[in-house]
Amino acid sequence: MTAPLHEDRPAGPGRALPDTQQGMRRRNLARVLHAVRAEGPLSRAAVASRIGLTRAAVSTLVDELIRSGLLEELGPERPGRVGRPGSALALSGRGPAGIGAEIGVDHLAVCAVDLRGTTRSRAIRQGANRGRSPGPVLAELTELIRRVVAEAEGEGLWPAGLAVAVPGLVARDARTVVRAPNLDWHEADLGDLLPADFPLTVDNEANFGALAELWLGDGTPRDFLHVSAEIGIGAAVVVDGGLLRGTRGFAGELGHVPVQPDGPECACGGRGCLEQYAGEEAVLRAAGLEPDEDRVGLLAGRAAEGDEDVRRALRDAGTALGVALTGAVNLLDPQSVVLGGELSGLAPWLLPSLRDELARRTAGPACPVSVSRLGPQGPLLGAAHSVVRAVLDDPATVAERA
Numbered sequence: 462m463t464a465p466l467h468e469d470r471p472a473g474p475g476r477a478l479p480d481t482q483q484g485m486r487r488r489n490l491a492r493v494l495h496a497v498r499a500e501g502p503l504s505r506a507a508v509a510s511r512i513g514l515t516r517a518a519v520s521t522l523v524d525e526l527i528r529s530g531l532l533e534e535l536g537p538e539r540p541g542r543v544g545r546p547g548s549a550l551a552l553s554g555r556g557p558a559g560i561g562a563e564i565g566v567d568h569l570a571v572c573a574v575d576l577r578g579t580t581r582s583r584a585i586r587q588g589a590n591r592g593r594s595p596g597p598v599l600a601e602l603t604e605l606i607r608r609v610v611a612e613a614e615g616e617g618l619w620p621a622g623l624a625v626a627v628p629g630l631v632a633r634d635a636r637t638v639v640r641a642p643n644l645d646w647h648e649a650d651l652g653d654l655l656p657a658d659f660p661l662t663v664d665n666e667a668n669f670g671a672l673a674e675l676w677l678g679d680g681t682p683r684d685f686l687h688v689s690a691e692i693g694i695g696a697a698v699v700v701d702g703g704l705l706r707g708t709r710g711f712a713g714e715l716g717h718v719p720v721q722p723d724g725p726e727c728a729c730g731g732r733g734c735l736e737q738y739a740g741e742e743a744v745l746r747a748a749g750l751e752p753d754e755d756r757v758g759l760l761a762g763r764a765a766e767g768d769e770d771v772r773r774a775l776r777d778a779g780t781a782l783g784v785a786l787t788g789a790v791n792l793l794d795p796q797s798v799v800l801g802g803e804l805s806g807l808a809p810w811l812l813p814s815l816r817d818e819l820a821r822r823t824a825g826p827a828c829p830v831s832v833s834r835l836g837p838q839g840p841l842l843g844a845a846h847s848v849v850r851a852v853l854d855d856p857a858t859v860a861e862r863a
């Protein structure tokens with residue numbers, strides 16, 4: 462019996478492989494790669510027994526994957542075993558790489574991740590992006606991308622694609638930012654402003670954060686709600702190992718769920734949205750603090766020192782999060798709620814009131830709430846890993862380009 466090999470869908474538009482001989486070959490290439498990823502290093506014979514193909518068929522597939530730079534041979538297996546020693550196969554540390562990028566309200570970040578999932582190069586630039594137009598921000602991001610790609614190429618890797626996480630709504634074309642209120646961007650086509658040398662996918666940072674949690678988290682279930690925040694609050698719904706995107710791709714706007722129908726006005730045009738109570742700036746205001754570059758650091762530092770105003774503001778933010786999440790939990794019945802992104806740094810002070818509220822208001826047993834160990838790295842890692850996953854799911858597309 463073989464394990465299911467192809468369950469996590471890539472962030473980009475899903476491609477169903479045709480049921481032809483070519484389609485079969487492509488699926489089998491993916492099955493070989495997934496077997497080696499899950500259990501490698503493995504010999505050809507071990508791969509054949511894992512995926513239920515003949516040794517000869519697997520050898521042909523493996524040779525193609527080695528030629529394309531996706532697999533590498535580590536040399537003979539341990540001596541002392543019966544029969545001719547087979548060479549152990551591993552995912553290549555020199556083949557295609559996923560380039561992930563993140564446009565934050567206060568920073569830009571880029572990284573390169575190899576097929577084994579190891580981050581090989583990384584660049585970060587701090588600086589406010591709010592109110593700047595997309596052109597100059599993406600020019601800076603392009604510079605970071607070029608730097609990271611050059612460093613990865615120096616190690617024998619080549620970029621298989623670029624995925625960009627943005628704090629805003631992204632159209633189904635996976636390149637147009639429809640609205641990013643905290644950057645003040647509207648209808649910005651990032652595809653026109655980024656390097657055209659490799660395939661591009663743009664997605665909401667909350668979606669990439671949730672995918673990172675699904676792929677890299679500790680025992681993350683296949684049905685969960687992922688909540689993350691910077692200045693805005695985003696959420697992503699993962700159902701059976703895939704993102705629930707909604708008709709237009711805008712699902713997950715938890716930050717604009719009303720928690721007080723007649724509360725303060727919000728940038729979205731509504732009133733009393735969660736963001737007005739639990740967004741980082743709202744919490745700073747409630748605690749009587751001035752906005753700072755390092756908002757989470759400031760709040761966490763004061764809360765740890767025992768500042769009662771800050772602790773109360775965070776308790777209230779936790780309650781507001783609990784109220785908004787109650788609606789989502791009652792509607793979707795997820796296995797768990799995961800707090801990720803910058804929010805994870807404030808979890809010790811948010812969680813008690815959030816859990817109370819959720820337990821008090823949900824219809825069934827209380828939904829467990831956990832904290833992501835990826836923290837603020839989630840969206841960037843999710844972006845880079847989405848490119849790697851797409852390669853593992855359909856290696857033929859890059860094998861043809863290699």
Ligand SMILES: [Zn+2]
Pocket residue numbers: 716717718727728729730731732734736
């Ligand atoms: Zn709103």
